[in-house]
Amino acid sequence: MQYAESVVDLIGGTPLVRLSRVTADLGPDAPLVLAKVEYMNPGGSVKDRIAVRMVDAAEASGELKPGGTIVEPTSGNTGIGLALVAQQRGYRCIFVCPDKVSQDKVNTLRAYGAEVVVCPTAVDPSDPRSYYSVSDRLARETPGGWKPDQYANPANPRSHYETTGPEIWEQTEGRVTCFVTGVGTGGTISGIGRYLKEVSDGRVRVVGVDPEGSVYSGGTGRPYLVEGVGEDFWPDAYDRSIADDIVAVTDADSFRMTRRLAREEGLLVGGSCGMAVVGALRAAEQLGPDDVVVVLLPDGGRGYLNKIFNDRWMADYGFLDVASGETVGELLE
Numbered sequence: 001m002q003y004a005e006s007v008v009d010l011i012g013g014t015p016l017v018r019l020s021r022v023t024a025d026l027g028p029d030a031p032l033v034l035a036k037v038e039y040m041n042p043g044g045s046v047k048d049r050i051a052v053r054m055v056d057a058a059e060a061s062g063e064l065k066p067g068g069t070i071v072e073p074t075s076g077n078t079g080i081g082l083a084l085v086a087q088q089r090g091y092r093c094i095f096v097c098p099d100k101v102s103q104d105k106v107n108t109l110r111a112y113g114a115e116v117v118v119c120p121t122a123v124d125p126s127d128p129r130s131y132y133s134v135s136d137r138l139a140r141e142t143p144g145g146w147k148p149d150q151y152a153n154p155a156n157p158r159s160h161y162e163t164t165g166p167e168i169w170e171q172t173e174g175r176v177t178c179f180v181t182g183v184g185t186g187g188t189i190s191g192i193g194r195y196l197k198e199v200s201d202g203r204v205r206v207v208g209v210d211p212e213g214s215v216y217s218g219g220t221g222r223p224y225l226v227e228g229v230g231e232d233f234w235p236d237a238y239d240r241s242i243a244d245d246i247v248a249v250t251d252a253d254s255f256r257m258t259r260r261l262a263r264e265e266g267l268l269v270g271g272s273c274g275m276a277v278v279g280a281l282r283a284a285e286q287l288g289p290d291d292v293v294v295v296l297l298p299d300g301g302r303g304y305l306n307k308i309f310n311d312r313w314m315a316d317y318g319f320l321d322v323a324s325g326e327t328v329g330e331l332l333e
């Protein structure tokens with residue numbers, strides 16, 4: 001019989017799929033562009049990978065003891081990963097989210113049995129009401145509390161160095177020449193990027209993609225709507241020596257590409273995936289037919305149906321060109 005002992009054992013080993021429609025404008029000499037589909041993880045995102053590795057490391061070091069409580073500020077995906085690992089291993093979970101996170105994501109965390117505290121986005125990280133401050137306080141005040149801190153935990157980039165990076169290298173039979181990913185905590189780009197550079201003797205070009213306004217691409221941290229990527233500070237999980245280039249993408253371009261991925265490639269994915277693909281296409285423009293570009297798609301689109309895939313929401317923000325017939329139908333009703 002073929003079965004996993006628990007969902008935790010199903011984490012990783014995600015497939016690569018060729019993007020053939022959204023790449024059409026690149027012309028005949030375009031590189032192969034492959035998407036690493038991380039929504040195939042059991043919790044629906046790339047963050048399952050870091051969740052299990054951070055918990056493993058904390059159990060091994062004694063920071064997380066039997067019956068302990070996991071407290072983490074998370075935009076949702078890391079919480080889902082931690083929640084499913086925690087329930088399988090008997091830990092309590094409290095998650096602290098900024099208020100821009102979709103209600104669907106909050107409801108999902110609660111469905112896994114986690115507790116969720118929602119905090120204002122529009123305050124400084126050092127403000128006592130910020131989601132960073134609130135999670136610090138809860139981790140301190142809860143008996144047996146442990147904060148994984150994905151922004152500083154070395155198991156975050158290490159999980160990608162040890163799993164996602166080698167998967168990409170093996171799946172492309174060492175032919176990947178360019179790796180493109182969105183940057184949030186920086187764990188994905190730092191771990192995968194370092195692995196691919198080492199294994200290829202520096203041949204693989206690494207491109208980070210950032211929402212316009214975020215610090216990685218030189219912004220001041222001004223707000224943007226795409227979730228899970230971009231920062232207003234420099235996390236320890238981000239290794240500044242890895243990216244060869246950082247591409248800034250607007251919310252409008254990110255969300256339009258996200259909708260194209262669903263309609264044209266059959267990939268119902270989140271907004272940071274559209275952002276990463278816009279970055280991948282810009283990188284691909286500089287490359288040739290012998291190149292192989294791998295772009296990582298962090299999560300699925302079900303959590304964004306009331307935003308990115310909602311015509312009214314898109315039109316209200318000016319992201320939709322209604323006159324060109326770019327709607328999915330509801331504005332015409």
Ligand code: PMP
Pocket residue numbers: 047075077078182183184185186187188189227228229270272273298299
């Ligand atoms: N996209 C989404 C939807 C995410 O949740 C995250 C994680 N914050 C990322 C992209 C970025 O990954 P990383 O934190 O490894 O930079």
